[in-house]
Amino acid sequence: MTAMLSIEGLKVIYHGFSALKGVSFDVEPGESFGLVGESGSGKTTILRAIAGLAPIASGTIAVNGKRLGARRDKAFYRRVQMVFQDPYGSLHPRQTVDRLLQEPLAIHGLGQGEQRIQQALDEVGLGSGFRFRYSHQLSGGQRQRVAIARALILEPTILLLDEPTSALDASVQAEVLNLLEEIRGRRKLTYLMVSHDLAIITHMCERLMVMQSGEAVENLDVSQLAAHQVTRSYTRNLLKASAGFDRRTRLRP
Amino acid sequence: MTSLLEVDDLRVTFPTRTGVIEAVRGVSFALGAPPQAVVSAKKLAFDGIDLLTAPATERRALRGKRIAMILQDAKYSLDPVMTIGRQIVETLRTHEKNVNKAEATERAIAMLEAVQIRDPKRVFDLHPHEVSGGMGQRAMIAMMLIAGPELMIADEPTSALDVTVQLEVLSILDKLVSERGMGLIFISHDLRLVSSFCDRVIVMYAGKVMEQLKASELVSAQHPYTQGLLDCMPKIGADRHPLPVLSRKPEWAA
C-alpha cells in the first residue's frame, strides 16, 4: 500500500536559518499522524512546506505516491487543505462566511454553490444563521468551525491541522476536537496534526513524531506514549511537564 | 489574621457601542498573606482593594511597589526600545528614590539572578527582542519583584510559553511565594496547572464566582461547570471518544 503522504529528507532553510534539518516520515491513508514539539521545533514548518508556503531546500514530498514539484497545482489544493492555528487571524476581516466559502468554489469552478455552502455549514455544526455573518460576529470556536468548513468544501483527502484548538478555551476545544474526529470518520480523511499538547495528540492520533530543533526525536505509537514507553529523555520531559506542576521536583537553581 | 487583599462585591462594567458589558458581576474573596489564591477565569478585568476611593497618586504609588502584575506576554509588555536592565532599574528607582544608580544596577542584576537567568550581566544589557519568550517572562518577573511587592497578580503568566519553560517559571514564582511570603493571584484558564500549582481556587464564569475551593479538592469539585471543564480535557492514556462536552446552563450566568 502506498503511503498517503510520504516525506523524505525534508530540509527547509529560511534566510540562512535551518528550520528543518532532514525529516522523514510516512502517513498511511486514513491515518491520523501527530507532530509534537515545542516552539521552534519545526513542526509547523513541515505543514507549511507540504502546503507550499515554506522554501524547501531539499528532500521530497509525495502525496499518494506522486512526487510534488516545486509548484503546487490546483489539483493539489483539492487533495490537501489546511486549518490554521489562530481562528482570529485565518478569516478575512471584511468578508462574510458566505463569501469565504464561495471563494474556493469560484477558484476551482465548482458548481452548486448554494448547496455546497449549506452542506459545509451543516457539517461543521453551524446552521444557515451563520452564513452571512462577518468573522467579528463569531466566537473563536465558531470561527474555527468556519475555517474547517472552508477546508472541507473542496473535498480534500488530507487535512493539515496546525494546533487547531490551542487558541480556544478547554470546553470549546473539546467540541472542535470531537468535530474533527467525527469528520475524519465520516469522510475517511487523513490527518496530519501539529500540537504542543501531548494529551491532544494522544487523543486524536494513532502515531506521532516528537520533534526538537528541526529534527525528529522519536517516532511512537500512541499506545506506547500512553504507557510511558518512550526512549528519549526529551520525550520523557515533555510527558512529565504535561502532567502539571509538581512542587517537590523544584528545578535546579 | 487580617487579609492582605479583600475584594467585596466587585463589579466591573465596560460601556461599549453595543451596550454595557458586565465583565465582573459581584465577586468577593479574601487573600491572606502566605497561601496563594487563584482566580481562574476566561476573562477578568479588575482593580480591587479599597482602591476605589484612593486618589490616583496613591494608587500609582501602590502599583509596582506593593502590588505588582505580570502580564501574559512579555514580548508586548516590555518596552522594546529600552534594555531589560534599564527597565528594571527604572522600576526600582521610581519606588525607592534614595537608591543610587550603581546600587540599583547591582540589585537589578541580583534580581535577574534570583529568577534563574544564567548570565544576568549579559541579559541586563539586552533588549527585549534579543531574548527568548521564557527569558523575557523571567525578566518581567524580575522587574515586578524588584520593589519587593506584597501581592503579585499574574495574568496567564505562562500560557505563551512552552510546557517545559512554563514549569521553570512556575517554580520561580512558587519559590518567591514560599520564601518571601508574597501573596499571589494566578489567573489562568489551565485547570491542570492551577490544580497542581495553587492553594485555593476561585472558578469564574460569565463574571461570577461559580465556586471557591482548595486546589487539591479541584478534582472533586461540586459545581457542574468546574466538573465539565475538568472533564472535557483530553488526558494521556484515557480513551474517551468523543470527549464529553460542557453544556453551559443559562442559570450559571443568571
Next chain:
Amino acid sequence: MSELGQTRRDWLLSERPASRTQARLGRVYVAWRRFTANRLAFLGLLIIIALLVVAALAPMLAPFSPVVGDLKTSRLLPPGAEHWLGTDDLGRDILSRLIYGSRWTLYVVVLVAIIAAPIGLLVGTVAGYAGGWTDAVLMRLTDIFLAFPKLILALAFVAALGPGIENAVLAIAITSWPPYARIARAETLTIRNSDYIKAVQLMGASPIRIVLRHIMQLCISSLIIRVTLDMAGIILTAAGLGFLGLGAQPPLPEWGAMIASGRRFILDQWWVAGAPGGAILIVSLGFNLLGDGLRDALDPRSGEK
C-alpha cells in the same frame, strides 16, 4: 424612535443577518453610526453635500452670469444688497462666479481622485504583494515622483502639455498617486503574511485574484480616508496652478484663477480675492473634517471591535 424605526434598526444591527444585502447594509449602518457620532465630521459632510448641491443647481442659484459683467456700472463694487459678494474688475458678480466655480472645483477633485487613487492602489498592492524586483522597480519609480515638489512637477507637466484645466487635472493626478501607492504597499506588506491570505493561497488562488479580491478590499478604506484628506491639497494645487495662469484659463470661474486676478486689488478691493479664498478654505475644511470622520468610521483596526 418610532416602532418601525426601531425594528429597522434591529434588522440592520442583527448579529445573524439572513442575506448578503442585510449583512452589507448592517456594516454600512454601523460605520454610519460611528461617523455621525462625530459632530465635526458630520459638519464636513454637510459642507461637501452643500458643494454638490450648489454645483448641480448652479444655473438656478446664480443671480448673474458668471462670465458677462457690466463694465460701465458695476466694476469692483463692494459686497452689497445687489451683489452679495461684490463684483470684480470686469464687473462680474463674484457670488455667481463662485457658484459656477464650484463645478470646476468638483470636476478637478473628482477627476484627480478617479485617476490617482486607482493607480496608487494598483501600484502599491502589486509591489507589496509581489515583492522582489517588481517591488523594487515600482517603488523606485514612486520615489522619483515623490522626490519632486508636487507643484513644480505639475508645473512641468502643464508646461509640456499646455495650460488648461484638463491638463492641470492630469498633472495633479500624475503627481498625487505616489503617496497612495506607498500607503497601499505598506498595508499590503502587513496583510500579505496573514493567515487569511495564506488560506486563500491554499485554496489555489492566483496572485492576481488575491491582490484584486482580497488585498485591495482591505487597502481601500485607508485609501479613501487619505484621498479625502488630500482633497484640500488637490483644490489648493489646482488653485495654485490657476493662480500661476497654468490651470483654468479666463473666463472660466475657477477659484484659484479668481484669486490670481483679484491679487491686483487685494489692498483696496479685498473681496475680489477674499471671496474665492474663503470658498477654498471652507471646502478644504469640509473635506478635512470628512476625512477625519471617515478615518474613525472606516479604520479597519478599530472596525472589528
